[in-house]
Amino acid sequence: MTPKRLRLFGAAAAIVLVAAPIAVAVAQTPMDDPLDARDAKRLDRMEKVVRELRDIVFKGQKTGVPVVVEPADTDSRLGDLSTRLSDLEATLKRVNGSLDSTTHDLDQARRDNAALRAQLKSLGDRLTADEQKMAEAAQAAQAAAQAASPPTPAEPPPPADPRAAAAAANADFAKARQMMLSGDYDSAEKAFSAFVTTYPDTPKTPEARYWWGKTLSVRGDYVKAAGAYIGAIRGWPQTAWAPDAVVELARSLVQLKKSPDACQALAELPRRYPKAPPAIKERAATVKLQAKCT
Structure with missing residues (x-):
């Protein structure tokens, strides 16, 4: 053995020699009061340490081999606690993540919920606006239908001579037409309105409705104008003014923001009136662009 190991061996032997009598004396010394549980445990630990040291000394004496002292149980437990703490820290990190x-x-x-609520509100507002527009369009269509069929007042008793009645109708039509040609659209509008009311079934009545629609268009009353044009082209008459009445009807519908109806009317123009004048066809193309027809 080296001097250092001899010194360690001698120190351990001394501790054993000193501690052994003490332990025996303690064990043999009578005590007035019994030990409590904690003191008993401490005494057991001390005895265990003494026995371990004695075994170490005797083992060194017999073999002469350096004795390796194992780490105390406390160090092992501390190592276990350290490992457990490390595991807990790793678990806490995962939980925090x-x-x-x-x-x-x-x-x-x-x-995402806030964005969805905003989209739902926007859709609701758009639906409300569309419903309002549809209600306004329905009211406009109803007004146009009423304008196309104005109430017929009590007709005056017809003249005894049918030829005289026809002559009177022609004279009233000529007066209304002359008012329009002279630029007196207000008087012409009233005259044509009175004509279609007084003479609802004469050969001149559809044309009177057409000219009545013209006076209404000049005044910007597109609702009544559309109704007048519809009454004029009912049955698609083969007359010189009928193609222009179709174009004017479509133009009025565009002004009323009813472009699909305008496009439908313009689609009938080449089929119903294939020989319409070029000027009418050019105006129809212009209105078709305004209505954005496909």
Whole structure:
């Protein structure tokens, strides 16, 4: 053995020689009061340490081999605790990471819900606006239908001579037409309105409705104008003014923001009146662009 090992061996032997009598004396010394549980445990630990040291000394004496002292049980437990603490720290890190991810997902879900609510509100506002527009269009169509069929007042008793009645109708039509040609659209509008009311079934009545629609268009009354044009082209008459009445009807419908109806009327023009003058066809093309027909 080296001097250093001899010194360690001698120190251990001394501790054993000193501690052994003490332990025996303690064990043999009578005590007035019994030991409590804690003191008993401490005494057991001391005895265990003494026995271990004695075994170490005797083992060194017999073999002469350096004795390797195993780490105390406390160090092992401390190592276990350290390992457990490390595991707990790793678990806490994973839990914190999971909580961060969950918080991020919740925030994203809140943002998505807010965006969805905004979209639903926008859709609701658009539906309300569309319903209002549809109601306005229905009112305009109803007004146009009423204008196309004005109430017929009590007719005056017909003249005894049918030829005299026809002559009177022609004279009233000529007066209304002359008012329009002279630029007196207000008087012409009243005259043609009175004509279609007084003479609802004469050969001149459809044309009177056409000219009545013209006076209404000049005044910007497109609702009544559309009704007048519809009455004029009912049955698609083969007359010189009928193609222009179709174009004027479509133009009035565009002004009333009823482009699909305008496009439908313009689609009938080449089929009903294939020989319409070029000027009418050019005007129809212009209105078709305004209506954005496909």
